[in-house]
Amino acid sequence: MKYSIFSLARNAVSYHENWSAAWRSPDPKPAYDVVIIGGGGHGLATAYYLAKEHGLNNVAVVEKGWLGGGNTGRNTTIVRSNYLLEANAHFYEHSLKLWEGLSQDLNFNVMFSQRGVLNLAHTPAELDAFSRRGNAMRLNGIDAELLLRDQVRRMVPLLDCSPAARYPILGGLLQPRGGNARHDAVAWGLARAADARGVDIIQNCEVTSIRVRAGRVEGVETTRGYIAAKKVGIAVAGHSSHVAAMAGLRLPIESHVLQALVSEPVKPILDTVVSSGAVHFYVSQSDKGELVMGGDIDGYNSYAQRGNFPIIEHVVGALVALFPCFSRLRMMRCWGGVMDMTLDGSPIIGKTPIGGLYFDGGWCYGGFKATPGSGWVFAHTIAQDRPHRLNEAFTLDRFAAGRTIDDKGMGPYAWAH
Amino acid sequence: MLLIICPWCGPRDQTEFTYGGDANVKRPANPDTLTDEAWANYVFIRENPRGAHAELWHHHASCRRWFKVRRNTMTHEILATAKLDEELPAGT
Ligand SMILES: Cc1cc2nc3c(=O)[nH]c(=O)nc-3n(C[C@H](O)[C@H](O)[C@H](O)COP(=O)(O)OP(=O)(O)OC[C@H]3O[C@@H](n4cnc5c(N)ncnc54)[C@H](O)[C@@H]3O)c2cc1C
Ligand SMILES: [Zn+2]
Numbered sequence: 001m002k003y004s005i006f007s008l009a010r011n012a013v014s015y016h017e018n019w020s021a022a023w024r025s026p027d028p029k030p031a032y033d034v035v036i037i038g039g040g041g042h043g044l045a046t047a048y049y050l051a052k053e054h055g056l057n058n059v060a061v062v063e064k065g066w067l068g069g070g071n072t073g074r075n076t077t078i079v080r081s082n083y084l085l086e087a088n089a090h091f092y093e094h095s096l097k098l099w100e101g102l103s104q105d106l107n108f109n110v111m112f113s114q115r116g117v118l119n120l121a122h123t124p125a126e127l128d129a130f131s132r133r134g135n136a137m138r139l140n141g142i143d144a145e146l147l148l149r150d151q152v153r154r155m156v157p158l159l160d161c162s163p164a165a166r167y168p169i170l171g172g173l174l175q176p177r178g179g180n181a182r183h184d185a186v187a188w189g190l191a192r193a194a195d196a197r198g199v200d201i202i203q204n205c206e207v208t209s210i211r212v213r214a215g216r217v218e219g220v221e222t223t224r225g226y227i228a229a230k231k232v233g234i235a236v237a238g239h240s241s242h243v244a245a246m247a248g249l250r251l252p253i254e255s256h257v258l259q260a261l262v263s264e265p266v267k268p269i270l271d272t273v274v275s276s277g278a279v280h281f282y283v284s285q286s287d288k289g290e291l292v293m294g295g296d297i298d299g300y301n302s303y304a305q306r307g308n309f310p311i312i313e314h315v316v317g318a319l320v321a322l323f324p325c326f327s328r329l330r331m332m333r334c335w336g337g338v339m340d341m342t343l344d345g346s347p348i349i350g351k352t353p354i355g356g357l358y359f360d361g362g363w364c365y366g367g368f369k370a371t372p373g374s375g376w377v378f379a380h381t382i383a384q385d386r387p388h389r390l391n392e393a394f395t396l397d398r399f400a401a402g403r404t405i406d407d408k409g410m411g412p413y414a415w416a417h
Numbered sequence: 418m419l420l421i422i423c424p425w426c427g428p429r430d431q432t433e434f435t436y437g438g439d440a441n442v443k444r445p446a447n448p449d450t451l452t453d454e455a456w457a458n459y460v461f462i463r464e465n466p467r468g469a470h471a472e473l474w475h476h477h478a479s480c481r482r483w484f485k486v487r488r489n490t491m492t493h494e495i496l497a498t499a500k501l502d503e504e505l506p507a508g509t
Binding site: 241242250251252253254255299300301302303304308309310343344399400401402412413414415 | 418419431432436438439453454456457458460461462463465467470472488490491492493
């Protein structure tokens with residue numbers, strides 16, 4: 001059923017009790033052309049574009065829990081494309097362009113709100129680095145504006161821009177087209193649109209091993225039985241090492257925990273996304289009114305989906321230092337997700353040494369914004385058995401070939417990216 | 418909060434420590450003759466288990482020494498610690 005003002009009115013007459021399910025929940029078939037492991041945003045977007053752009057609809061998405069119960073449903077939804085290096089810039093900008101049309105394309109409101117993403121600069125060196133990055137972005141056709149202190153103060157009057165502030169603000173780099181989207185809606189909208197094109201979405205079905213014979217993938221063993229597949233795509237984010245190991249692959253990835261927290265809801269007060277790399281902090285306001293905030297990963301390997309208090313204390317301290325007016329807000333919830341941190345801070349999207357097996361992961365703490373772009377290029381890679389122009393650089397073998405993509409120049413330390 | 422047991426100072430709050438990652442990474446003895454593949458393995462490939470993980474920590478706020486910890490990555494439980502030249506006791 002197409003969602004529209006008419007379907008809304010029609011269903012209002014029956015007290016909204018007769019809406020049909022947004023997607024089917026079929027049993028797995030014995031075989032598919034393509035099986036995607038992982039029903040997060042990336043797996044669902046891949047299946048959607050396989051069906052829509054490449055005419056492949058004998059496709060299953062196999063998810064061990066519920067749709068979007070991984071990082072998709074845990075993330076703080078910042079969408080931006082403000083990268084320095086070319087490979088990242090073009091890939092994330094393509095993704096941002098897909099975001100701009102996603103609600104229309106899916107016939108599902110993903111509530112994409114281009115409220116701007118503002119990075120604060122606290123030192124002259126940081127301001128210089130921002131002007132370099134901003135110029136690189138503009139040369140790549142991406143919107144960027146360098147702001148000085150007074151412009152930042154006018155844009156976000158709640159920020160403490162006084163020279164005596166705990167973290168003095170000298171300026172910032174603004175990407176006006178950046179913003180937020182609604183995380184659950186992204187999973188649901190993609191699932192509904194993929195399902196409508198014939199994709200089977202199979203929840204509560206964990207892949208326990210990958211069958212490989214003579215260097216080619218044959219299918220996956222799951223908690224709901226064996227499923228044969230001509231091609232298999234892995235899109236399991238924090239569990240990348242674990243699932244890739246089922247096919248004998250070792251990855252340059254560590255899994256770390258990233259936390260976020262929300263305050264009690266308040267009336268609209270903050271209309272943009274503010275972040276500070278130096279202070280390790282970011283905040284935005286959700287449509288429900290909560291302030292959504294976070295900072296760094298906890299910094300040690302973890303699959304626990306929960307973190308520890310020092311990060312929470314740091315994040316709240318940074319909030320209050322930057323925005324003194326929030327000092328009496330109460331925090332309501334905190335949670336964590338498992339981040340697939342690559343050792344150069346950039347994702348891996350492409351073929352593997354095993355025929356018919358493809359890998360998409362290493363999203364670090366920033367893969368939500370990549371959701372449509374990742375699905376787009378991963379679907380292309382799987383359907384054509386070769387990378388799309390936009391993911392050619394993100395190969396697994398770049399590490400041995402000396403072509404790492406280290407946007408921040410941090411070196412091979414997962415917890416530093 | 419992690420309570421990490423430094424082999425020299427005893428149990429201390431996690432905020433006194435810095436993480437150092439996989440404890441089993443060894444610098445190859447023959448870098449001149451190493452293949453690119455083997456070199457990349459050393460620089461970029463890490464153990465990333467669900468469960469017991471052998472890792473390095475640095476006690477930056479006190480004795481400033483590196484040491485080994487076996488920690489469960491599913492529960493964060495500290496299973497064992499040891500000095501760098503000692504064997505880490507097994508644990509799951
Ligand atoms: C607190 C937090 C804040 C974040 N903030 C941002 C942000 O502001 N902006 C941004 O761009 N990114 C952000 N991220 C990162 C972003 O959420 C992830 O990079 C992205 O969602 C990962 O891709 P995914 O959607 O496919 O992952 P997931 O949603 O995690 O999907 C992977 C799925 O695979 C399933 N799976 C795993 N193993 C198996 C198996 N064996 N068999 C079957 N299924 C399996 C999992 O259950 C899971 O549902 C944040 C993450 C967290 C935790
Ligand atoms: Zn000590």
